[in-house]
Amino acid sequence: MNLDCERLFRDALDGEHGFPRSLLDELSQRFNEIQDEIRLRRLEGEYGFLDLGLQEATIAGLTTFADTAGQAFDHVLVLGIGGSALGTKALVNALRPRAWNELDDEAREYFPRITVLENIDPVSVSAALRRIDPRRVLVNVVSKSGGTAETLAQYLVVRHWLETAVGPEAAPKHLVFTTDPVEGALRRIADDEGIPAFEIPPGVGGRFSVLSPVGLLPAALVGIDVVALLRGARRALEAAAHEGLRDNPAALYAGLHWAADTRLGARTHVLMPYSDGLRELAEWFRQLWAESLGKRVNRHGEIIHAGPTPLGAIGATDQHSQVQLFMEGPHDKVITFVRVEDHGEDVLIPARSGQPEALEYLGGKTLAGLLGAEQDATEKALAQVGRLSVRITLPRVDAEEIGELLMFFQLATGYAGAWYGVNPFDQPGVELGKRLTFAAMGRPGYSG
């Protein structure tokens, strides 16, 4: 991947709503303190995702599992919610259709299909269980804490469905868990019943876990190249080893977004890939950015109610939905375009004779050509009206590029936590809702 922040600088400096010219010096100075702070936090057990670039033993374990146990099934059903589902969906959506198309018929038989069940809507759960053959399914239950209410409810439903179909003896053979190495209900059940269970490293929170077994196991099961994912992740980690802010893309991205929010009021941060395969990656980013930065208090315990609002959009589709607002609405957004250079295939727009003029110019062009022209035009149009944007270019959508992009956004989020002065790894704001739910559901120890 390649990050181009130059336009954001230039437009911001030249524009009506510009940064002060001293901003970059100021950011660079503060960045030295941020690096010291992050080194300290790592010693305290935070920033665990930084260690995910090298996981030889883990990769060996889950590859072996995928190659042996995993191959006995032709459907993988993932039960999880939030960070236990969004990363897997991002990986599958971006990489599986391509992997799938590149496979020959024999290999297609070899790799299973996949369904990620991330809600407790009875209609969608029922529909999935009607569609999937319980005799041919491997169920991957994913919960960092092992106690997520929605995931455990799904587990009880699916366990019963399995036992009814294959019997109580065989049902555990259809299960694999991904959870904390020691704590929680899922770990206890795994230990009691001998169910295989992969470990989420203790310092890696749910929304930073896509490159842990949370995302890697389903990816390996459906034939995505997990070694290449981590090779890409290491590329992002290496780029983040630079001490200078302008040479460290993730830190620069984070610092500019923080400055755009706090100095210019650009508090809505849009991620707009021009590729249908990256739609779920934008949803994954939305959780990462929102849960990590949306905080009541800063590191000193002062009440700040900080946090930009992340927004997903897809090009060219959302040019006909959200771009009117981006162009003419309040100056409160920064848009990150993700542009794919080589989509892997292209479609010729055939010329037709005797057509109205509105069609003629299209003949002989390609869909990728039109998509690229539209991305370029939208970026230019936004710049002309002084709107802030950043461009990320992916040469292609493959496991290495996606691994790099995912780690880049995790790094940027880790840095952004430091810019905002908040803890990007907790989520205290969801506890009250959980307690009220437990009380309503009659869980012991909770009352309304």
Next chain:
Amino acid sequence: MNLDCERLFRDALDGEHGFPRSLLDELSQRFNEIQDEIRLRRLEGEYGFLDLGLQEATIAGLTTFADTAGQAFDHVLVLGIGGSALGTKALVNALRPRAWNELDDEAREYFPRITVLENIDPVSVSAALRRIDPRRVLVNVVSKSGGTAETLAQYLVVRHWLETAVGPEAAPKHLVFTTDPVEGALRRIADDEGIPAFEIPPGVGGRFSVLSPVGLLPAALVGIDVVALLRGARRALEAAAHEGLRDNPAALYAGLHWAADTRLGARTHVLMPYSDGLRELAEWFRQLWAESLGKRVNRHGEIIHAGPTPLGAIGATDQHSQVQLFMEGPHDKVITFVRVEDHGEDVLIPARSGQPEALEYLGGKTLAGLLGAEQDATEKALAQVGRLSVRITLPRVDAEEIGELLMFFQLATGYAGAWYGVNPFDQPGVELGKRLTFAAMGRPGYSG
């Protein structure tokens, strides 16, 4: 549907970030002027969607088409983007799985499958055309203007694909257009080649067109009850006939959101249904609200850069993604919950003996029960920290309720345009991007 704005009033008045107590009087007074203004605008040809409650001739025409020509195919492929796709996706996503489940095997054979192609990504277009049998497909090309670049490019690709498979003579028999009655390239092609073409009424813009043939034709083709959709729409129109603001739910919803934005800085308007089937409806709403209200100038030509940012979320899933930000981030959001009383089916969470305590309380409950408890808990938790929310209750997800909900949001958007003082029916901000695209693609008359 039932709208409960009481909490928004109460919490806002009692809370730290409250409205002035005189707000309701002020809104009511202004609402009289707004009603006069809308009556005037209707005479000028705006607010055409208000006439969509009664369309007997149109319904007869498209029902006949669906019952005759439509039944020769087992796949409907819709080509469209923005307002030509989002409404259809909302209808299909909400209503088709249920319609489908309620059908017996014979009826399932009778109604075709449906694919909505809303982007020009060569990967997704190729994948769709590989999957669909061109000999068994009806292609519905949808463009209000008849000149949308993305849709015409799709049309040229699909037309060539059809001709290759079934021959140039038979290809037109696989096409039906939905477009302007007189203007545009699609209308000309329809006239030249005798392709059936349904009309989008001139006063109905793309994003207000779901209850015109744009959404009704695909809906009828896949077996959705279009008569019930319009019956529901009329219910919303009747509720909007009330002169008093508090008895007119759409006007009240619009006025409160405008006040929350302009008085309290709550400029992010979240639609959060607790039902997977309403996910696409939230995306449809996002376009409606964003394109209609995000405007550079007001009706007097004064530069205002107005417009709230709409955001979609799905419960319970996004409790693990966005609710942390809603709870603890800036006081800049109003959340509309959509709660479904009867999901049509439910799933028992089976009790299991000998399980860890974290699972025990769930046994014997149902998924719908848990989902409802979580919606309630999230709403209460947000209220406890002074966050603004509104609740819409749907007794069930059927064609009548969805027709009412869609018309309710269109009415609210029409009213909101008046509160904000902008024209909710144009989208001048997307013209520059279109011109730059045309220039890059070499369309005559455009240059960079």
